[in-house]
Amino acid sequence: MGTNSRLNMNEPFSISSQTFEHFKQRMPELHASLAEPVTPFFLNTTLNFDEKLAQIFVFQYLLNPVYQKYCTALGWSADDYYRCFDELPPLLPVQAFKDAAVWTHDALVGDTEISTYLTHLKADAQPLEFLSSGTSAMQRSRHRVLNPTFYDASIRAAWQARFGRDNWIIWAYTPGYSENPQSSLLYMIDRLMEWDHTQESRYLSLEECLPLQQLNKLVGDGHRVMLFGAAFGWLDLIERHERENEPLSLPREVSIMETGGMKTFRRAISRVDLFERLVQGFNCAPEQLHTEYGMTECLSQAYTSKGLWLESPDWMKIVVVDPDQPNKVLESGQEGRIGIVDLANIYSCSFMLTGDRGVQDEEGRFQVLGRWEPTSLRGCNFLMEQDG
Amino acid sequence: MDKLARSKSHQSSSNEAYELGKNWSKQAKERAVLLQEHLIKWFDDEQSGMQEAIQQSILGTDFSSEDIYFQLSAIKSRLETGDLVHWVDQCTSDRPSSDESRHWLDAQSTDNENIEAYRVTQLRERSHILCIHAGNLPLVGLQDVIAVLLAGHCYTGKISRKDPYLLSSILSWLIQFGWREQIQHWTQNTAEIPVNNYDEVLFAGSESSLSSVRKTLIEARTLDEETPWLNRIASFSIAYCSSKEAVIEQSTEFMGALMRHGGKGCRSVGVVVSPVGLNELRIPLENAMKNVLEQNGSLRQANTLEQSDALKQNNSANLKKAEILLQGGNRSESTRLTYKKAYNIAVDRVFVDVGDWMIEEHPIEYVPEPSNNRVVYWVHANQEDLVNLVERFGSALQSIYYVGPKASDVKKPYTYSFDIESIDSAQRPPLYWKPDGIDILRYLCPFII
Numbered sequence: 154m155g156t157n158s159r160l161n162m163n164e165p166f167s168i169s170s171q172t173f174e175h176f177k178q179r180m181p182e183l184h185a186s187l188a189e190p191v192t193p194f195f196l197n198t199t200l201n202f203d204e205k206l207a208q209i210f211v212f213q214y215l216l217n218p219v220y221q222k223y224c225t226a227l228g229w230s231a232d233d234y235y236r237c238f239d240e241l242p243p244l245l246p247v248q249a250f251k252d253a254a255v256w257t258h259d260a261l262v263g264d265t266e267i268s269t270y271l272t273h274l275k276a277d278a279q280p281l282e283f284l285s286s287g288t289s290a291m292q293r294s295r296h297r298v299l300n301p302t303f304y305d306a307s308i309r310a311a312w313q314a315r316f317g318r319d320n321w322i323i324w325a326y327t328p329g330y331s332e333n334p335q336s337s338l339l340y341m342i343d344r345l346m347e348w349d350h351t352q353e354s355r356y357l358s359l360e361e362c363l364p365l366q367q368l369n370k371l372v373g374d375g376h377r378v379m380l381f382g383a384a385f386g387w388l389d390l391i392e393r394h395e396r397e398n399e400p401l402s403l404p405r406e407v408s409i410m411e412t413g414g415m416k417t418f419r420r421a422i423s424r425v426d427l428f429e430r431l432v433q434g435f436n437c438a439p440e441q442l443h444t445e446y447g448m449t450e451c452l453s454q455a456y457t458s459k460g461l462w463l464e465s466p467d468w469m470k471i472v473v474v475d476p477d478q479p480n481k482v483l484e485s486g487q488e489g490r491i492g493i494v495d496l497a498n499i500y501s502c503s504f505m506l507t508g509d510r511g512v513q514d515e516e517g518r519f520q521v522l523g524r525w526e527p528t529s530l531r532g533c534n535f536l537m538e539q540d541g
Numbered sequence: 542m543d544k545l546a547r548s549k550s551h552q553s554s555s556n557e558a559y560e561l562g563k564n565w566s567k568q569a570k571e572r573a574v575l576l577q578e579h580l581i582k583w584f585d586d587e588q589s590g591m592q593e594a595i596q597q598s599i600l601g602t603d604f605s606s607e608d609i610y611f612q613l614s615a616i617k618s619r620l621e622t623g624d625l626v627h628w629v630d631q632c633t634s635d636r637p638s639s640d641e642s643r644h645w646l647d648a649q650s651t652d653n654e655n656i657e658a659y660r661v662t663q664l665r666e667r668s669h670i671l672c673i674h675a676g677n678l679p680l681v682g683l684q685d686v687i688a689v690l691l692a693g694h695c696y697t698g699k700i701s702r703k704d705p706y707l708l709s710s711i712l713s714w715l716i717q718f719g720w721r722e723q724i725q726h727w728t729q730n731t732a733e734i735p736v737n738n739y740d741e742v743l744f745a746g747s748e749s750s751l752s753s754v755r756k757t758l759i760e761a762r763t764l765d766e767e768t769p770w771l772n773r774i775a776s777f778s779i780a781y782c783s784s785k786e787a788v789i790e791q792s793t794e795f796m797g798a799l800m801r802h803g804g805k806g807c808r809s810v811g812v813v814v815s816p817v818g819l820n821e822l823r824i825p826l827e828n829a830m831k832n833v834l835e836q837n838g839s840l841r842q843a844n845t846l847e848q849s850d851a852l853k854q855n856n857s858a859n860l861k862k863a864e865i866l867l868q869g870g871n872r873s874e875s876t877r878l879t880y881k882k883a884y885n886i887a888v889d890r891v892f893v894d895v896g897d898w899m900i901e902e903h904p905i906e907y908v909p910e911p912s913n914n915r916v917v918y919w920v921h922a923n924q925e926d927l928v929n930l931v932e933r934f935g936s937a938l939q940s941i942y943y944v945g946p947k948a949s950d951v952k953k954p955y956t957y958s959f960d961i962e963s964i965d966s967a968q969r970p971p972l973y974w975k976p977d978g979i980d981i982l983r984y985l986c987p988f989i990i
Contacts, residue, residue, distance in 0.1 A: 219887045226883035245887070251907075252888040292907040477877045 166218045167261040172231075173270070176215060179234065180208040187271040187499075193306045195468040195496035202470065205496050207237035209503050216257040216267070220245055220502050227480075241472065244479050244492040244506035247450045250285075250294035255450075255501045273300055274500075283337035285449040294449045296337065299500055304452045307497040308341050309348065311466040315456045316379075321345070322371060323354040326363075326382035326390060327412075330356075337449045338412055342381050351376060362399050363390060372404045379443075381410045384427055391434030403437035410443045424461055424521075446521060450505060452497040455519075462518040468496040473513045476525060479506050485515045490525050565989060566633040569691050573625040576690055579718045583711055584617045594710035602703060604679050607836065608802050609707075612679040615969040628973035629691060632982045633989060668740035669695045669725075670985065671764070673754060675746025677703040678806045683711065684972060685743050688981040690715075690723055697737065698727040701746075705729050734763050741985070742770045745976065771984060773977040775939035777811030777911050780964060781927055785817050785825075787945025791964055792829035795944050798967035800833050800898060804914035807939035807976070808967055811911030812918045814927045819891045819902040819919040830895035881916065891919075905930065910937050939977065942967050 177184045183205075186194035197205060213220050214231045227243045229236070236242075249255050257274075260267040268274040281301050285294035298304055312321075323346045330336070330343040346354035353371060357363070363380075371378055382390070387409065394401045403409070409431065422430075424444075432439055439460070446463050447454035455471065458464040465471050473489040475481040483489045491511040495503050513519045583589045595613070599606045670689045674682030681701050686708070689696040700708055709727065716724050726735055731754060742764065744751060751772055758764045780798060782788050788795060798810045819826075878897050885892045885901055892901035902919045903909070905926045911918055920930065931938060942964040959978045962970075973980070983989070 222889075223883050223887035226886045227879070243883070246884055249884070249888055252890065479880060 166216070166259055167263070168215055170263045172215060173262045173267075176212065180211060183208040183212055184271070187273040190273045190302065193303050193497070194499060195303070196306060196310060202467070202496075203238050205468070206242075206470075206494060206503070207234050209496055209499065210234070210237050210242045212499075213257060213502055213504075216260045217255065217502055219249055219253045219255050220504070223249075241480065241482065241492070241494070242504050244472075244474065244494075244504050245502050246506045247294065247448065247508065249502075250296055250450045251292045254295070254297075256297050256299075257500055273302070275300070281340065282335065283340070283449045284335040286336070296449050296501060298452070303497050303499055304337075304340070305344055307453045307466075307468075308344050311454050311456070311469075312345065314466050315458070315464070319377060320350055322349050322351055322376050322378045324368075324378060324380050325354075325356045326359065326380060326386050327356065328359070337452075338447065341447070341454070345379075359386070362394055362397055363401065365399070365401070368407060369404060372406045376406070378407045379410055380407065381412060383413060384411050384422075387411065387431055388427075388434070391430070394434075401435050403435045403441060405438070405441070407437075408441045408443055409435065409437070410445055412445050412447075428461070448507065450498075450501070451493060451495050453495045458518060461520050462514060463520065464518050470494040471511075471513065471517070471519045473511050473519065474506070483513075485513050488512050488522065491519065491521065565693065565986060566629070568693060569629045569632075570626060572691055572693065573629045575718075576687065576715075576720075577620055577623070577625045579715055579720070580687075580711070581617065581620050582718075583714045584613065584620075589714050590710045591714075594706040597706040598679065598704070601706070602679075603677070603803075604704070605803075609679045611801065611968070613707075616680060616683065616972070619969070619972045622971075624972040625687065625691065627971075628982055631973060632980065632986065667693060667695060668985075669697065669737055671697050671699070671734065671737070671739045671742045673699045673742065673744045673746065674701045674704075674708065675699075675744065675750055675754070676701055676806065678802050679704055680707045680711075681806075682708055682745065684974075684976070685745065685981060686712070686724075687972060688985055689743075690720065691982055692985040694723070694740075694985060696724050696727075697734065697739070699731055699734055700727055700729050702729050731757055732761065734758065736761075736763050739764055739768050742768055743773075743981070744770055745773045771979070771981075773979065774936065775807045775977050776937050778808055778940040778942060778967065779812045779814060779927070779931065779934075779938060780810045780942045780944055780967075781924070781961075782813055782815035782817065783943070783945035785822055788815075788817070788822055789825045791944050792825060793832075794964045794967070796829045796833050798942060798964050799900075799917050800830070801968045804898075804917070808970060809914070810917060810942065810967065812908065812920060812930070812934075813900070814920045814922050814930060816921070816923050818921045819893060819900060823893050826893050826900060827895055830893070830898055834896045834898070877913075878915075910934060936977070940967070 182197055182200055183194050186192070186197065194209075195205065200208075211231055211234050214224055214229070214233075215221070223245050224230070224243050229243060233242070245255070262270060281298040281304070283294075283296045283298065287293045323342060325339075325342045325346070327339060327342065328336075330339040333339050353376070368378060391401065411427070411431070428439065428442060431437075431442055435441075442457075444457040444461070444463065445454050446456075451469075453466055453469040455463040455465040455469065463471075470493070472492040472494070473483045473487065474492045475483055476490040479490065479492065482492075488510060489512075491507045491509045493505045493507060495505065497503075498505075508525050510522045510525045511519050512522060583591055591613075595606075595609055598604055598609055670692075672682060672685045672689065674685065676682065681704050682698065686696060686698065698708070698712070712724055712727055725737075728734060744754070746754075751774060755764075755770065759766060778798075780795065782795070798808075799813075802809060804811075815822075875897055878894065878899060881899060882892070882894060884890075885899075890901055890903075892899055894900075898915050898917075900917045900919050902921060905920050905922045908918050908920050908930070920926070922930075927941075931941065940959065941961045943961055944964045959975060966974075973982070975981075
């Protein structure tokens with residue numbers, strides 16, 4: 154039988170002082186990281202992935218009421234620290250970010266706000282709140298990030314792990330972040346631009362061809378350039394160049410990052426077809442094309458490492474699970490629903506079940522094959538299922 | 542062709558059509574009387590093959606014996622009421638409403654006027670109709686068969702793999718009674734559909750399978766690109782419950798509309814709209830659901846007995862399948878439901894669950910199209926909201942039922958052109974009911990004036 158009251162998002166969730174003491178003693182590294190942050194906990198190198206996962210599980214079980222109720226209903230408790238070493242904690246469907254307030258930071262310890270003890274949970278002057286794409290009439294995911302330090306650290310570390318520490322100039326064929334401050338993708342692009350020391354990074358006009366002359370000059374000056382844009386945005390750009398008789402030929406020093414789909418364009422295309430068309434249209438090598446896999450509900454990103462296979466950073470684990478039994482991790486090669494453990498998601502929930510269909514190889518790399526429910530078309534990923 | 546020539550041609554074809562319509566009416570009524578008689582005989586005659594088809598269906602399909610018997614009983618009672626003669630009478634006395642015409646025309650993808658002109662000239666008596674029955678209820682497709690036969694056309698059918706026995710049995714029976722000329726062929730395999738110069742295709746099934754079936758048939762040259770298709774792809778129905786008392790009084794009919802056939806079929810209710818919140822109806826709904834499931838419990842025992850009979854008859858292949866359906870299917874459903882329950886608890890969503898069934902409350906703004914046969918969405922809203930919801934669901938919606946007041950008391954949504962039906966008729970529709978708002982017989986006879 155279900156519960157009968159709606160979640161009151163404004164009502165603080167409280168835990169006892171005793172429970173908090175238990176947390177401090179049981180999870181000293183996580184406690185230290187949140188009390189006096191030096192290095193974000195997910196980048197801590199003294200603990201292995203599973204140890205960090207187990208600490209975060211207990212922390213989120215105690216302080217995230219939505220996740221706590223989900224876990225309890227599935228037979229998990231705060232005492233299941235060691236169980237996390239044998240099996241994955243329950244993966245919360247990302248739909249929960251639409252249906253409820255999935256965050257940890259409103260808790261009271263007795264009568265005292267938890268941020269008094271865990272200063273990292275204190276709100277910044279301008280806390281971030283990301284919304285998934287969609288219109289106002291649509292139900293959108295809401296991911297509140299009280300303190301952007303973890304997100305910034307995750308963006309930088311994942312980028313450097315994949316593309317190295319060299320400087321990159323970012324050109325984004327997307328709307329600007331200032332007009333869309335609720336987009337987590339554009340926040341990420343904005344940070345990457347901010348970190349470019351040449352200050353040549355910028356947003357490009359969606360109505361114009363690629364400024365090839367400027368691009369060639371940057372390359373000539375020895376810079377590396379990454380072009381960010383949505384799948385169909387790139388196809389539109391290729392068509393624009395064809396229409397205006399401006400042939401595209403991308404220099405080897407320039408790469409393209411495909412960030413998923415755009416909601417306004419409901420065309421279906423398989424990823425293989427898309428890549429072929431991009432390689433042809435940009436007259437570039439396949440190695441120059443990259444894909445980013447991320448979502449509003451997640452503070453970490455995975456990037457393609459070879460062809461269509463995506464690789465996640467060290468603090469993010471991807472699993473492919475049985476859609477009917479999400480606790481059952483499938484073997485490599487089997488198609489299922491993609492689950493994510495993102496240890497950077499400390500403020501919300503690190504254990505998520507996406508609506509995406511995917512497959513993993515023996516090395517843990519994965520491919521996104523489309524939406525799990527074909528009728529569900531949501532912002533990030535609406536490419537038709539894999540060919541063949 | 543200039544205007545004058547076109548006008549003359551139109552007048553001449555109108556006269557011709559009038560004569561044709563008059564003859565058709567007489568002959569169709571004769572066919573209705575005969576067909577009604579032969580179909581009722583299939584139910585009554587011990588040698589008709591019906592019993593064998595039922596046993597095969599119980600062991601070899603997903604259908605429960607209770608659902609099969611219910612469906613057969615519903616069809617038989619409608620035949621005995623004289624539905625077929627009534628259908629022909631209705632067809633010749635009513636012009637299709639403009640809404641109805643528009644509805645099927647809207648369903649076509651190319652130039653509507655051209656299609657209508659093409660159909661009127663091409664679809665004469667003894668046209669050849671290919672019926673693709675892709676649904677998943679017992680005797681799915683029978684209405685299309687009847688419509689084709691009453692219309693006087695020739696029938697070729699692709700029988701649903703989920704219901705391979707019952708419709709085949711009826712078709713085999715009918716050809717013994719002189720319907721051979723009209724019933725030309727039927728098969729379960731798309732690849733075995735004979736190449737023919739089909740004048741029309743009737744497709745009833747899911748939208749997801751439609752394009753692949755069409756592509757396969759065109760690639761195999763069974764059809765050409767120009768052959769008109771009527772696609773009926775609505776997937777669920779809505780019930781409007783006016784009051785708590787109405788739900789309690791009509792709980793049997795209401796639960797039947799939700800749970801009959803495992804919630805499958807477009808006439809099953811997937812969304813309930815009510816000014817009463819789900820919480821207020823928790824207990825009566827739980828009790829009503831339990832009653833239905835208790836009946837199903839006895840059904841499972843009955844199936845087990847049938848399994849042992851099958852064993853004696855060395856019917857091991859079917860037995861194995863029945864075991865898988867009864868055990869594996871339920872286990873998977875049960876696990877899925879455990880997660881769904883946990884999720885509802887996590888997000889504080891009001892829900893009622895009994896067995897592997899669930900009713901869950903969603904806000905009107907975000908209620909999605911139902912995707913699971915055993916999960917029904919409850920929307921706490923009034924009639925005005927019902928109107929908005931009907932507009933939002935569009936062609937996915939099959940029927941609107943009322944629980945409680947008479948249909949006339951329920952305000953009809955502006956965009957909804959069909960009648961609002963009583964909940965009693967949800968799973969017992971007349972044989973002349975209009976799937977997706979289309980009278981199939983009328984559709985197959987565009988030459989009737």
